[in-house]
Amino acid sequence: MLGYGNAPGELNGVNRRRLQRGLRSRHPRAASSLLLLSGGAVRSTVPEAELMAAHLRGPLGYRGALALETESRSTEDNVRLSVPFLEGADRIVLASDPLHELRAQEFLRRLRPDLAAHLAPADRSRPLEGWWLRPAEAVIGIEGLRRARMLGSWRA
Structure with missing residues (x-):
């Protein structure tokens, strides 16, 4: 699950939604x-990874296997620094917002096509979930894709 910048102290709504998508996926x-x-x-x-872990273990009650990439x-960076954890995976889901997922998937395809072959879509089957955030997510996501393509390296 890919993090999103948090203000000090608590997990923001974007990351809470990403955790829900990851759990469903x-x-x-x-x-x-x-x-x-x-x-x-x-x-x-x-x-961000530590804040997300605390929310998973606390309010969401998740007790399964968990790993954190905190740098x-x-x-x-999310993709590059996660590669060691992805080695040998049968199925890889990059849980985030739809356009952010696309960007992360493209980074993985360029960096490690062998791992990208194991990509599976995240579960986004909740039509009204976070509907009020979708316009902002779309604008931010499209701008991120545009910058990544403009820079050529997909760095954004």
Whole structure:
């Protein structure tokens, strides 16, 4: 699950929605799964991954396997620094907002096409979930894709 910058102290709504998507995206018949939370301390002194883990373990009651990547400061970092955790995975889901997922998937395809072959879509089957945020997500997502393509390296 890819993090989004948090103000100090608490998990923001964007990350709470991403956690819900990630939980829903686990394969129901998988023998095991690992939730990887990726995000460094971008807008706070506490890494996004740590705030997300506390929310998963607390209010969401998740008790399964969990790993944290706490150094990333961009989407490209999220993907690059997550690669060691993805080695050997049968199924990889990059849970985020739809356009952010596309950007992260493209980073993974360019960096590790062998791992990208295991990409599966996140579960976004909640039509009205966060409907009030979708216009802003679309604008931010399109701008992120535009910048990534403009820079050529997909760094954004």
